[in-house]
Amino acid sequence: MWLLTSLLCLSLLLAHGYQKEIIGIMGENFTFPVEIDQKTVDIVWKKNKDKVAEWEDQKLTYYSPLRGRSVLMKNGSLTIVNLEKDDTGAYELVYWDSVEEHSLNFELVVLDSLPKPEINCSTSDDELILNCTANFQASLNYTWELSNNPHRYRNRELSVPLKNVDATTNATCIIKYSQTERSSEISLTQCLPEEKGHSSHKRHRTILYLLIALTILMVILGFLWRKGIIKLGRRTAQNNSPVNGSGEHEQLYPGNSQQQSNSERDRALDGNEVALKDKQIVENGVNQEEVPQDAEGENGEHPDNSSSCTKGDLKA
DSSP states (O other), X not given: OHHHHHHHHHHHXXXXXXXXXXXXXXXXXXEOOOOOOSOOSEEEEEETTEEEEEEETTEEEEOTTSTTSEEEOTTSOEEESSOOGGGOEEEXXXXXXXXXXXXXXXXXXXXXXOOOOEEEEEEETTEEEEEEEOOOXXXXXXXXXXXXXXXXEOSSEEEEEGGGOOTTOEEEEEEEETTEXXXXXXXXXXXXXXXXXXXXXXXXXXXXXXXXXXXXXXXXXXXXXXXXXXXXXHHHHHHHOGGGSSOHHHHHOHHHHHHHHXXXXXXXXXXXXXXXXXXXXXXXXXXXXXXXXXXXXXXXXXXXXXXXXXXXXXXX
């Protein structure tokens, strides 16, 4: 009984051809894997038993739903441009050579577009461990690329020595299925713990902070100098120098200098007042001497208090 069932199944496979399941990705161009060695006379492609493309009597014809987005070659291969979800189904290739009819059967499954891969990382001893994952219905090909290494690593997991990691090193994970690829990139410094890694990155960041602080300080000093709040050291030294003739003591004690100037001005005013008084006294003295002379000159006589002699005194 078992032998009879096996023979029946084998006869069905021989009658209808071998059915192969193939997978395509939505949005890509897909070509059925057909290899025909002998020369063909007529070719017909069917989807779910309905014609979609035909080569008959040297005439090429396309039918819906593949009209305008499929290409049939003379060797029997059929290419569907920009796969859609509705392209999923059972396809059959029937061709005739000069002797007999042949057929090949395919089950096409159209999957969603490839997702963007996710990168996870961790550290172990002196190595950085990178792991790439993608949620997809079929097996994927994984490839790693490092920005500082031209070599490509074909694996889901990648180990990188910590000594080879610096602030500029990036890692890229590439996944591929059929003709479609997707990729993700990560900076390796993001995977290093603060207490263990990226010393060079910290050093560059510290230098940047110092430069920013220095720039801010210079701007503040320039602003204060323009406002006159602070003065340059060289200018202050020149103002305090005794070469200017003001004297170091005057610069250090400007209030005393002002008081000294006021005292000298007061003494000068007092001196002028004394000189003016002396001049008045002299003028008064001159006037007193000139009055008796004038009196004597005018009257020809001595004043009453004069010691001139009278006739009486002569007689006596």
